[in-house]
Amino acid sequence: MSELKGLVYKSTGSWYIVRDEHGKIWNARVKGKMKIDDNISSTNPIAVGDKVICDIEEGEEGIATIKTIAERNNYIVRVSPHNKNQKHIVAANLDAALVVATIAEPRTSQGFIDRFLITAEAYHIPAIIVINKIDLLKPKHQEQLEHWQKMYGDASYEIFPVVALQPESIAALANRLKGITTLFSGHSGVGKSTLINQLIPGVELRTQEVSGWSGKGQHTTTFAEMFDIPGSGKIIDTPGVKEFGLIDFEKEELAQYFPEMRRVMQGCKFNNCLHINEPDCAVKEAVNNETISIDRYVSYMSIMDTIEKKW
Numbered sequence: 001m002s003e004l005k006g007l008v009y010k011s012t013g014s015w016y017i018v019r020d021e022h023g024k025i026w027n028a029r030v031k032g033k034m035k036i037d038d039n040i041s042s043t044n045p046i047a048v049g050d051k052v053i054c055d056i057e058e059g060e061e062g063i064a065t066i067k068t069i070a071e072r073n074n075y076i077v078r079v080s081p082h083n084k085n086q087k088h089i090v091a092a093n094l095d096a097a098l099v100v101a102t103i104a105e106p107r108t109s110q111g112f113i114d115r116f117l118i119t120a121e122a123y124h125i126p127a128i129i130v131i132n133k134i135d136l137l138k139p140k141h142q143e144q145l146e147h148w149q150k151m152y153g154d155a156s157y158e159i160f161p162v163v164a165l166q167p168e169s170i171a172a173l174a175n176r177l178k179g180i181t182t183l184f185s186g187h188s189g190v191g192k193s194t195l196i197n198q199l200i201p202g203v204e205l206r207t208q209e210v211s212g213w214s215g216k217g218q219h220t221t222t223f224a225e226m227f228d229i230p231g232s233g234k235i236i237d238t239p240g241v242k243e244f245g246l247i248d249f250e251k252e253e254l255a256q257y258f259p260e261m262r263r264v265m266q267g268c269k270f271n272n273c274l275h276i277n278e279p280d281c282a283v284k285e286a287v288n289n290e291t292i293s294i295d296r297y298v299s300y301m302s303i304m305d306t307i308e309k310k311w
C-alpha cells in the first residue's frame with residue numbers, strides 16, 4: 001500500500017480534508033484506534049494544521065486513512081462544544097494567533113483582547129492584534145485607538161489598524177502574514193471574513209452571516225478551516241469560536257502572561273508576589289510610574305478574580 005504525507009486543512013467530524021505534498025486533496029479518516037501522544041484528553045484526535053501520514057486506499061479514488069500524526073509544535077484548545085469537561089483542539093502548528101477587534105460597530109472589549117493575548121502567551125504563540133473598521137471611528141474612538149496602540153505597543157504586541165475592504169490599508173498586515181500559518185479569531189461582525197477575503201482573493205467566505213446577537217441561540221458548531229495565501233502562508237479561520245478556553249493555571253502564573261509584567265517582576269521583593277498588595281512590588285511600581293498601563297493592570301486584576309472559577 002502506498003502512503004502520502006499531508007497537512008490537515010479541515011475537519012468535519014470523522015472526515016478530514018488533507019492536502020498532500022503535490023497539492024492533491026484527499027478525504028481522510030482515522031480507522032480503529034490510533035495512538036496519539038497528546039496528554040490533553042481532547043475530543044478530536046486530529047486538528048487543522050496537523051501533519052499526517054496516510055495510507056492510500058486502493059480502489060477508492062481520493063480516499064486515505066490517517067495512520068500517524070507528527071508531533072505538534074504547539075496547538076490551541078477550547079472547551080469542547082459538546083462537553084464542558086473536555087477539550088477540543090482548534091488548530092495545531094501555528095506561527096501566530098491573530099485577533100480581529102473593532103472599536104465601533106461592534107465594540108470589542110479590552111477584556112476579550114487581553115484574554116486572547118494571555119491564551120496565546122500560555123501556548124507560546126506570537127499574537128497579532130488587528131483593529132478593523134477604523135473608517136468608522138469618531139474622535140473619541142480615535143483616542144481609544146491611539147491609547148490601544150500605545151498600550152499594546154508598550155506591551156510589545158504588534159497592532160495593525162485597518163479597513164478590511166481597502167487593499168492599501170491591509171498591505172502591512174498582508175506582508176506580516178506572508179509565509180506563516182496564522183490562526184484568525186474575533187467576535188462575529190468584526191470583519192474577519194471580509195479581511196480574509198481581501199487577503200485571499202477567490203476564497204469568497206460569506207460575510208455578515210451573523211447580524212448583531214441573533215446568532216447567539218443557534219447551535220453553530222462550525223469547524224476550523226485552513227486556506228492558502230497566494231504566494232505563501234496560511235490562514236486558519238475559526239468561524240463560530242467565541243472564545244478559546246484557557247488552560248488551567250495558578251494565580252502565581254498569571255503575570256507571566258503579561259509581557260510587560262514578566263519583564264519587571266523579578267524586581268519584586270517576594271518571588272511568589274501576586275502584585276496585588278505585597279510590599280516592594282516592582283509591577284505596582286511600574287503601574288504607578290506609568291511604565292505599565294493602568295488598564296492592563298485592571299485587566300490583570302479582574303482575570304485574577306476569575307481564576308478560581310476556572311474560566
Ligand SMILES: Nc1nc2c(ncn2[C@@H]2O[C@H](COP(=O)(O)OP(=O)(O)O)[C@@H](O)[C@H]2O)c(=O)[nH]1
Nearest residue numbers: 133163164188189190191192193194207208209
Ligand atoms: N465600515 C466597515 N465595514 C466593514 C469593514 N470590514 C467589514 N465590514 C462590514 O462588517 C460586517 C461584518 O463583516 P464580516 O466579514 O461578515 O464579519 P465576521 O463576522 O467577523 O466574519 C459586514 O457588513 C462587512 O461589510 C471595515 O473595515 N469597515
Ligand SMILES: [Mg+2]
Nearest residue numbers: 192193206207
Ligand atoms: Mg465571518
Ligand SMILES: [Zn+2]
Nearest residue numbers: 268273275281
Ligand atoms: Zn509584585
